[in-house]
Amino acid sequence: MATPELLNIGERVRQHFAAELASRNYTADAAQQAASAHLADWLERFLSSRKSWLRRHSAGVYIWGDVGRGKSFVMDAFFAAVPIAEKRRVHFHAFLQELQRRMRDYAGQADPLALVAREIARDVRLMCFDEFHVHDIGDAMLLGRMLKVLVDEGVGLVMTSNYKPERLCPNPLYRERFKPVIALIEQRFDICALDGGIDYRQWTNENTVWGRYVWPESKGGQARVQALLDFSENAVTDTTLNVNHHPLKVSAYEGERIWFDFHDLCGQPHSTADYIWIIEQFPQLAISGLNTLAGETEAVRQRFLNLVDxxxxxxxxxxxxxxxxxxxxxxxxxIDFSRTLSRLRQLKPEAL
Structure with a gap:
């Protein structure tokens, strides 16, 4: 029997979603309302049910749709309304780095991944993944096995993605190896499409701006970047930082502000762990030297997309x-750059 604090969970989620909309003066479209209602109904079933060999409930909800359709907003409102403490909301890249770090603690033991997954399952009853997508087969296999253990351990999972499940791993070289993960999602999760036809990120206002986009660089762009960063005479310039035990060239840094050339930051084989380290140390980040990405390799483009994410x-x-x-x-x-471009459009443009 559900405990009193878990009664009317679905209604609690619906009311919180309505309150979030009202606080932002938003009106949800039909797809967003449907996704929120689906999450509310699933959560009520999930939290009020017991494991049973006779009746297996959905392991979670997989929400997919084009960029800017409000997937993250819907999940944020849902997550805030969930009435349990044992919940986590994580971003794809950050979780991968955490997973690899925690696996090192079990080095030398049988199946470190399963040990970490069960450790997470002991502490978390609901896990929410935002921006779920796969490009590297190593990451894909780690996540796939992790998802299976979490599902088997009874952890509820909610994921948002720009991809239908069958398109999660578009690289044909990896697809066969990733099929079991796609099958797991299709068989054990509720699949919910969120496509309202409007890219809400294009409705940029001062409250959503998260930086600047300056062009063309040849007409004084670098001088403008330096002015925006407000470096003093004490700034360290043209130096090299040791990032995760390997060198990275830096144009300048001071305090929490840092400036890179694009080809030093994305043109070299740096990992998402490197980018997470940089961002944790320097929450104000400038990158110059950008040109059209069409002439860059797929690896360079993907590093830039990962960095923006x-x-x-x-x-x-x-x-x-x-x-x-x-x-x-x-x-x-x-499709990946469409997501990135949607985010970049929330930078304030400055044409020189």
Whole structure:
């Protein structure tokens, strides 16, 4: 029997979603309302049920849709309304780094991944993943096995993604190995499409601006970046930092502000762990030397996308300085860059 504090959970989630909308003077579209209601109904079933061999409930909810449709807003409102303390909301990249770090604590033992997953399951009853997507097969296999253990241990999972489950791993070289993960999601999760037809991130206002986009660099962009960073004569310039035990060239840094050239930061083989380290140390980040990404390798483009994902999620103040306007940055667009471009459009543009 459900405990008193767990009664009317679905209604609690619905009321909180309505209150969040009212506080922001928003009106939810039909798809957002449906997704919120689906989450509310699932949570009530999940928290009030016991494990049973005769009746297996959905392990979670997988919400997918195009960029800017309000997936993160819906999940944030849902997460805040969940009436339990044993809950976590994590971003894809940050969780991967945590997973790899915790696995090192079990080095030398049988199946460190399963040990970490069960450790997480002891502390967490609900896990929410934002921006779930896969590009690296090593990450894919780690996440896939982790999801299976969490599901088997009874942890509830809610995920948002720009991809339908069958498109989570588009690289044909990896697809066969990733099929069991896709099957797990399709068989054990409620699949909820959120596509209201409007990119709400294009409704940029002063409350959503998270940085600047300055162009063209050749007309004084670097001088403008320096002015925005407000470096003093004590700033360290043209130096090298030791990031995760390997060198990274830096144009300048002072206090919590740092400035990189694009090709030093994204043109070299740096990992998401490197970017997380930088952002944790320097919450004001400037990058100059950007040009159209069409001429860059897939690895360079992917590093840039990962960096923007992490910076956006961690609330960094980002300054980008490019030779081209934002809409020409991508060259040919992919679904991943559409997500990134949607986030970049929340930077305040400065045409010189």
């Amino acid at each position: 992490i910076a956006y999620d961690r609330g960094v103040y980002l300054i980008l300085c490019s030779e081209v306007p934002m809409d020409e940055l991508a060259g040919e667009k992919t």
